[in-house]
Amino acid sequence: MIQIWLNSNSITIKSNSTLADLIKSQGYEDSKIAAEVDMQIIPRANWSDFTIKDGMKIEIVEFVGGG
Numbered sequence: 001m002i003q004i005w006l007n008s009n010s011i012t013i014k015s016n017s018t019l020a021d022l023i024k025s026q027g028y029e030d031s032k033i034a035a036e037v038d039m040q041i042i043p044r045a046n047w048s049d050f051t052i053k054d055g056m057k058i059e060i061v062e063f064v065g066g067g
Helices: 019-025
Strands: 002-006 009-013 033-037 057-062
Touching: 009 019, 019 033, 019 057
Parallel strands: 002 057
Antiparallel strands: 002 009, 033 057
């Protein structure tokens, strides 16, 4: 298990989790979000290959429509 920061909250996840695993486990609809890891935007095409490491700071931003 590793400890990370997700949207400013400390959480524990399984070692060797990918960004795609994290997004799915947190219940986000991946077509409506952007992911930033340690202040770098990670392209959606790389989420399945991006392994999360202990202590990373991850921000997930949801796009919301409205008017």
